Amino acid sequence: MTEKTIADLIEDRFGLPTEDGRDMPAAGELAAILRHRSHRRYKPDPVPDELLRVVLAAAFSAPAKSDLQQCSVVVVKDPAVRARLNELVASQDWVPGAPSLLVFCGDSRRIRRVAQARGKPYPNGHLDAFLNCAVDAGIVLATFIRAAEAVGLGCCPISVIRDRIEEVADLLGLPDHVFPLAGMGLGWPRAEGWISLRLPPSVTVHTDRYDDGDLLAEVEAYDRRRDARFSTPPEKQRMTKEYGVAEFYGWSEDKARQYAVPQRKQLARFLTSKGFDLD
Structure with missing residues (x-):
């Protein structure tokens, strides 16, 4: 049996023949990224708190614009808050079945508070401030997905929370200069999933x-x-x-x-x- 190569994985992902990576074995981090699958159906088993903290530590190891680190994550554990959040994303019928639910937020509040505490002006509260924290949060979110998959977990971002962004922000007590970018369902995959x-x-x-x-x-x-x-x-x-x-x-x-x-x-x-x- 011929061993798969990176070229085979690229062909699986794009549906086109290629010789790129033909001499590279389908192993390691690169192969894992090419094999990415979204998971929307989960086993009922919970995600241990320690493992979740490990995955979050990996996610926050991601690059950050100018080392500003403008992302925050809300881990939703309170059953009442979780139930309401499930209602707000009711169009996603797989969300209630996810053992863990997180919300990734762009956070421009932290640096503003630091500037104030250090007695410095903050003249950069224009559009770029929003873009910086949105991109930071997006990079952390993507790194979280990769880290989760590395330990056998499955997940899928939930952008539909922005349909009800005001209610989600109020529910999670998000202050000024913090906004919900996306939710994340997380759990042990019930099936292998498919290559999109x-x-x-x-x-x-x-x-x-x-x-x-x-x-x-x-x-x-x-x-x-x-x-x-x-x-x-x-x-x-x-x-x-x-x-x-x-x-x-x-x-x-x-x-x-x-x-x-x-x-x-x-x-x-x-x-x-x-x-x-x-x-």
Whole structure:
């Protein structure tokens, strides 16, 4: 039996042949990243507190912009708070089954308090302050996923909490300059999960200058590859009342329908109410 290589894992991820990594064995951290799977179904077994602390320690070892470390995580344990949070993300039916639930937050409050305590001005409360802490939180979140998978846990981010961002912030007692970026369901996977086919590097990687001249042809080919692996049944199509049941329903049709209606238009108002200057 031929041992798998990194090239094989890249082909699994993108559905395209490649010789990149053909002489590299499918082992170690790189192979684990390429094998990433989202998990939305969990065994009932709890995640030990010590193991969760270890995974969080790994997550907070991630890079941070200028060493500002502008991320905070709320681990939701109180049954009443958890129950309410489950209600707020009721569109995600797998969330209540996750043994652990966390909320990753962008946190610009900490550095502002430090500046005040040290008697220094803070003239940087503009849009970049929001971007810095949002990116920091996103990097910690991604590192958490990798750390969780390294110890056999499965997880999946929950961006839908931003649909109810005001209520989530109030529920978790988030002060000014702190906002919920995403939730995270965590537990022991009930099944192996599947490899989600990604857009090809010809679409996402550019050399010297941005060029999307072949975008639509590339996306059409991607739709076909993805459909050949995981086709969407008619009952899973979005907005069939408005757009009908498509004979061919690829990734691009799904995402175009998803973003055919306004989403989270309240975010700027919420962030302004939390003290962020978005100018």
